[in-house]
Amino acid sequence: MLFDYPQHFILDISGNNNYHNDKLIRTIMKKPNTPETSHNDSEASPKRGELSESSNAPLNSPNSLEPLRVPEPNLDIRALHGPLGTIVDTIQPDTEAHPAAILIQAMTGLGNIIGRGPYCQIQENRHYANLFTIVVGASSVARKGTAWGIAKTLLNQIAPSWVSSNIKNGLQSGEAIVGHLQDFPISDTSLLLDKRLCLVEDEFSQVLQAGKRNGSKVSSIMRLGWDHGNLHLLTKKNPLTATGCHISVIGHITRKELRKLLSSNDTSNGFANRFLWIFSKRTKLLSQAPSLDLNSITKELQMLENAVFKASRMGEVEIKRSARADLLWNDLYKELNDIPEGLWGDTTSRGPAQVMRLALLYCLLDGEKTIEPHHLLAAKALWNYSRDSARWVFEEYTVSDPALRILKALEDGKTLSGADIHRINHNKLSAEEKNAALEEIKDEIDLEVRKTRGRDKVTVRRKAA
Secondary structure (H helix, E strand, O other), X not given: OHHHOOOOOEEOOOOOOOOOOOXXXXXXXXXOOOOOOOHHHOXXXXXXXXXXXXXXXXXXXXXXXHHHEOOOOOEEHHHOXXXXXXXXXXXXXXXXXXXXXXXHXXXXXXXXXXXOOOEEEEOOEEEOOOOEEEXXXXXXXXXXXXXXXXXXXXXXXXOHHHHHHHEEOOOOOHHHHHHHHOOOOOOOOOOOOOOEEEEEEOOHHHHHHHHHXXXXXXXXXXXXXXXXXXXXXXXXXXXXXXXXXXXXXXXXXXXXXXXXXXXXXXXXXXXXXXXXXXXXXXXXXXXXXXOOOHHXXXXXXXXXXXXXXXXXXXXXXXXXXXXXXXXXXXXXXXXXXXXXXXXXXXXXXXXXXXXXXXXXXXXXXXXXXXXXHHHHHHHHHHHHHHHXXXXXXHOOEOOOHHHHHHHHHOHHHOXXXXXXXXXXXXXXXXXXXXXXXXXXXXXXXXXXXXXXXXXXXXXXXXXXX
């Protein structure tokens, strides 16, 4: 099993791995980072880690700031657990798509095929196997669609009728979701009884724009779909009800579009934190990429098909953690509730629920009925990738805006006094905020404090290279 690899081993996208075992874990060669568009495309005020327009910072930061950029996430090998993980690892050399993008989209589809049956419980809330996933790239050539094409091919081998009937796109309103899944009299067997719906939106920017329209129900209906699947529209003329729905979402978007279109309301009302954010990029250049070799993964596909068939016929049953998994969960739960500040924290503040849904899926795809520690470790590894992806999406730098201004002002051997620090931050920085900013960059600066009869005199300079 892939989870037997050493816990410290990371699938390093920079291509520095040289770890070998019975199965070669292939690495992905990384090209140098290219400058990204800043958050100034948005009308919103600058968030933590982003330079504001008034800072006069160029789009391409000086080399001295490059080490402070939020890095691209790395995928921990433990996320490639089970038969699906083996498939992703096997096909990786023959595709330009990112393994995390293939993995999460296939998992999202498989969770929808399983349907609203097995669930795990966190306090009074049931969590089923439906996931909301957004694959984000720096550009339109991040191979998001390529990854979905591979995932869809795998899903078609397992449940071709589901692929043809339950995947939909073109979401424009919440009413459309309820109308498609609405309840009908049980006696009318010609009407919809299958409440599984997998929305695949390769232009998720259009969904975000639809959600901004006055009176739009997109956000509220999708939130209900993630929570419990009981949807209601209490309109005067045409009230609709859809119960027991099993809705999954796969969306594709670029980082620039996402930063521009995701509203503050989306982040504050819980819409954004119901999604798993997954970074994607082209991993290699293949001028003649071969078609997917299904013969090389026949065994794993059969294992997945058997596991999905078994899980989809379990009925509504709770999948519990083993005693050993409970001990691990106690430790993980504390870590998962350590939520960072700002937009990054707002979009990843549902960690415990997301990890348990992923663990549930890993368990079911193993054909098992009890969540074990290796399922939790796989889920935590994939969640870490999602969390790091969200940081890459929503934060440009690893330090705050005031700290960035200080570093920029220290270029070319310049020094700053305490008054200078206040001035470059528009005289809006409190003493506590100034000290916090200096603490963030303490490894980058030399700080000299001289005692005087009045206030201490502070001098800050950049450390010598």
